[in-house]
Amino acid sequence: MQENKSFLKKPAVQTILASLICIVLGVLIGFIALLIINPSGAWNALGEILKNFWNYSKHTTQMKNLGNTLVKTAPLLMCGLSVLFAYKVGLFNIGAAGQYVAGAGACIYCAVGLGWGWFPCMLASILAGALVGSLSGLLKAYRNVNEVISCIMLNWICLYLVNTLLSKIKNPTSPYTYAINLKVVTTDGVTSTAAHPQALLPTLGINALFNNNKYVGIAIPLAILLAIASWVLLSKTKLGYELRATGLNKYAAKYAGMADRGNIILTMAIAGGLAGIGASMLYLTGFEDWSVTQASVPAMGFNGIAAAFLGGLNPIGTIFSSYFIQHITDGGAQLNKQVYPGEISSMISSLIIYFCGFVLFFKSTMNKWLDSRAEKSAKKGGK
Amino acid sequence: MGNEHNSEYAIEMLHITKRFPGIIANDDITLQLRHGEIHALLGENGAGKSTLMSVLFGLYQAEEGTIKKDGKEVKILSPNDANALGIGMVHQHFKLVECFTVLDNIILGDEPVGPMGILKKEEARKKIMDLSNKYGLQVDPDAKIQDITVGMQQRTEILKMLYRDNEILIFDEPTAVLTPQEIHDLMKIMKNLAAEGMSILFISHKLAEIMEVADRCSVLRKGKYIGTVNTADVTMAELSSMMVGRNVNFHVEKKEQHLGDVILEVENMTVASKVHKNNAVKNVSLKVRGGEIVCIAGIDGNGQTEFVYGLTGLEPLVSGKITLMGKDITKMPIRKRSIMGMSHIPEDRHKHGLVLDYSLEDNIVLQRYFEPTFTKNGFLRRKNIRKQAEDMIKEYDIRSGQGPITTSRSMSGGNQQKAIIAREIEKDPGLLIAVQPTRGLDVGAIEFIHKQIVAQRDAGKAVLLVSLEMDEVLDVSDRILVMYEGEIVGQLDPKTTTPEEMGLYMAGAKREEVKP
Amino acid sequence: MILLIQYMIVFASVLMLVALGGCFSEHSGVINIGLEGIMVFGALGGALVMSTLPAGTSGFVIVILSILAAMAAGLIYSLLLAVAAINFKADQTLVGTAMNLLGTAGATVIVKAINTKANPDNPSSTIQYIGAKKAFLLVEGYEFNWFMPLALCLLILSWVILYKTRFGLRMMACGEHPQAAASVGINVFKMRYAGVLISGLLGGLGGLVYITAGVSEWKFENGVAGFGFLALAVMIFGEWKPFKIALAALLFGFFRALSNVYTGFDFLRTLNLPSTVYNMLPYIISLIVLVLFSGNNAAPKAEGIPYDQGTR
Secondary structure, eight states, X not given: OHHHHHHHHSHHHHHHHXXXXXXXXXXXXXXXXXXXXXXXXXXXXXXHHHHGGGGSSSHHHHHHHHHHHHHHHHHHXXXXXXXXXXXXXXXXXXXXXXXXXXXXXXXXXXXXXSOOOHHHHHHHHHHHHHHHHHHHHHHHHHHOOOHHHHHHHHHHHHHHHHHHHHGGGBOTTSSBBOOSEEEXXXXXXXXXXXSXXXXXXXXXXXXXXXXXXXXXXXXXXXXXXXXXXXXXXXXXXXXXXXXXXXXXXXXXXXXXXXXXXXXXXXXXXXXXXXHHHHHHHHHTTXXXXXXXXXXXXOTHHHHHHHHHHHTTTOHXXXXXXXXXXXXXXXXXXXXXXXXXXTTHHHHHHHHHHHHHTTHHHHHHHHHHHHHHHHHHHHHHHHO | OOSOOSSSEEEEEXXXXXXXXXXXXXXXXXXXXXXXXXXXXXXXXXXXXXXXXXXXXXSSOOSEEEEEETTEXXXXXXXHHXXXXXXXXXXXXXXXXXTSBHHHHHHTTSOOBOGGGBBOHHHHHHHHHHHHHHHTOOOOTTSBGGGSOHHHHHHHHHHHHHHTTOOEEEEXXXXXXOOHHHHHHHHHHHHHHHHTTOEEEEEEOOXXXXXXXXXXXXXXXXXXXXXXXXXXXXXXXXXXXXXXXXXXXXXXXXXXXXXXXXXXXXXXXXXXXXXXXXXXXXXXXXXXXXXXXXXXXXXXXXXXXXXXXXXXTSSOOSXXXXXXXXXXXXXXXXXXXXXXXXXXXXXXXIIIIOOTTSBHHHHXXXXXXXXXXXXXXXXXXXXXXXXXXXXXXXXXXXXXXXXGGSBGGGSOHHHHHHXXXXXXXXXXOSEEXXXXXXXXXXXXXXXXXXXXXXXXXXXXXXXXXXXXXXXXXXXXXXXXXXXXXXXXXXXXXXXXOOHHXXXXXXXXXXXXXXXX | OHHHHHHHHHHHHHHHHHHHHHHHHHHHTOOOTTHHHHHHHHHHHHHHXXXXXXXXOXXXXXXXXXXXXXXXXXXXXXXXXXXXXXXXXXXXXXHHHHHHHHHHHHHHHHHHHHHHHHOTTOOOOEEEOHHHHHTTBSSTTSSOBTHHHHHHHHHHHHHHHHHHBHHHHXXXXXXXXXXXXXHTTOOHHHHHHHHHHHHHHHHHHHHHHHHTSSOSEEEGGGTTTTHHHHHHHHHHHTTTOHHHHHHHHHHHHHHHHHHHHGGGOHHHXXXXXXXXXXXXXXXXXXXHHHHHTSTTOOSOTTTTOOOOTTOO
């Protein structure tokens, strides 16, 4: 009993519990929606969403689809880290979306337009993201412009700028840019040849594990490495110590002589760089091409907010939460489209973000409950 | 508001007791306010004045005691109840909407409206102008609060009460933010109001103002009721001694003094205020030498906080010069001042002193984490940090649940303060600035902290102590400078002065030129 | 030219309505980042009514019912923000972002579910309302519809409510200094609820106006293409004041319209600027305004800060 109580009192345990509550509530409402749409198949449909690639019976197909999910998890994780990093310093980086767009524009243009190799392309995307991020930081530090507002404006400015830039390398027959990865149909099924092979991220043979899914490559281990690096940076280094102190109590940080303005700009630059590299992790695989007519900011950056909060604002937690979000998103695509819309999984993930807003409330309620129980048992013990 | 009253008293608060966890804020206090009088409520910080007024205004409920209005017992559960009984209050921090006009602020919550909730401002304007003329409360009804002087803002607050037909008016330290001219005007207004039949409660710790304006004065000390006197029958010195009472000495052992070189020299320092438009610190000059504890005494809100902010670099100076150990540090950033040997035990340990969600060990190195001992190649040296924390815990007897990894938030106030003191003293500073280092602590912790401060002085360091506690000032310091309204108004020797004399300086009743 | 003015006025009405909604919410002290999501749900409510009303329904009834449906849908959706931000003191930016994502996803789910139920081979997120849409038009052949006079009325009404009524005075006090408002007996929670719900009403209506502008069907997967965010920019540029918001909406609507029709103007075509430039301009202008005037910010002082009765 005693041990049980102190176990529930641990902050890490409470964080995980709170995230689970968010997930359960989100999935529950999603399930209710499924029930309303078609009660008879709802239970199976929920299973299909949660199973994602396990829906396939063949192991090789499973692995191939797992690979696809992982390919999209990498950029999501980066956006999650971007949001998390800024939040640690007390900034809400709703601009991860725009920084991601900037990164996408930079790497696609460098790859297709300039014919650069993958590494300089990736650096370009980091730089572009960092530039956009530090602009918000600069405005916050020197002009006290609310970072949320400046980020929202920059999201759209980035989108239109990138659309303009990339329309220079647009494929005249489609709204998309020239592909990095050209699909050529040959007799023995779909294989591919790359139009800009130098810009494709190396696969390092990892793709062999995923039934030769050609999109799987360096991005996935790199993303995990960067998550661990973020964790190390935040918890093990002098810089991380300063940044967290600034986020937790900016007055104490100032009192201790930390450079508050410099730290804000640096943080936003790092956050932007993370979102930017995220974009190159997706677009340099050729998994997707950029449509220059798209009229809304890609949701990847916003989903990063979900990943960060669901991961309990911990870089390692974010690895799992971003995989989970991508897992159910892809799971939605498994649904029978004639009965259930696949967007039900985006709905679930947005509901999860919504419930993340209640995390503080969950935690304080949990603590109140634990305290009142402790009091009761103390009274009993006293008698 | 007729002349016939059922009772001699407009408001009576009888045997009020209000407890907070661990402290009795009001212990059996009785306060009787006559019709048409100005009644002052005098006491030091923490004497229980604010709590008592909050009970009267319905912000707190008392555990014991009764409140009577016009002889009839009443229950006041919220500010709305107070308002319905005709009780109004001018809060120390004005409750005005900055971007609204004076008129809008006055009518807010009690607006005259026509059909569809459309405001009838002309009606309100007439009533306000009538009140304004009747009591000499000059305001511009169409000016926005953000554009007018503090004095006019206060008149707006008074009009807010009159507009609601309140007849019992509470003024909570109304002169703290005013210029002398504005104070003079306010005194006149209060007398006018009383002459028109209003009953006024005037909370203050400025003796001269009380003597000038109040008919009677009730004194509180440490939550207890000391007595009520007619101001005409007493002297300021008598009031002062009622306010401060007898000293309970916990004497602190001090070695004989060996004065060293001048460590800190402040010349003509002026610092702006964040609260009002006047400067909070005006032209202050002082010197602190090695081996002495100089204490800045004074009542809260007389510029001590801003003085320390200016000194430590948290706020820029309007003008003046600061020299630390022979070097001009006026424009130096906080970090450099700290490295040069300035240690600062801040007034608010939760706001500045600690990152509450950091572990104890992380807070122990808050001023030194960047030193090579604790950081190598950008990485924190956790082992050394842990060792430093363990040493401090042992040396300063810091008690915490899990040792170095305890979250600072979960520690008791005394142990939090010990951690800060350990950190600041262990830096081996040339100058130790300690601001209210014992605020809110128990006797054991207070004694420990005093010993540490005196040990620094005995080791030849310069110590600047800022304190509101009379006992602390008299026991610990070697030299006392009294600050009143942002200026140093007196220098006293703790060996020869009395609390009464100090009280006179602190309350602005006495002043002298002080040469640094 | 006429085309440009038509588009400008249509876009300006949308932006103005939604920005006015945001203005109410923020004046009560709650930042409403979720306007985009509110618009989507308002549009959905209106579109569903338009598509389900029988063909013979009189124009007047169509207009009234679809407007009411849009407003009601927006209002209900805005409850998500009100409950989280006011009762549970949740982070308003986080909740607003969630609402934007949920708006598009939720609306798509609903429309697709309806479409597939009617015909399993039609898993699209499009609602058609060709017949009903005609009822809105004021002048045959032009894009002038009932919404424009309505928007004008709502503009004047908003101004009257904010500056001339007891309700407006009290609500703005809650956004500026809730402690002061509470000290004179105003219920801050109630006023904030009112502010957020009004933003739901106006945002929902704005969504309906947007999807009936020039088109007669809407694909809900596309959401409302950032108009909710543009409305936020309009609100900031309009300094949280109704008439300035109206002017800002006209200006931003003009840029938006230019991006659609600039090819019709010879001198603009010769400039050879891509349409994205015109789309970008409103955001750039707002950003510059923020940078230049951040010192004397017109934003309500207490916005975004949850009200806690304990703090005084």
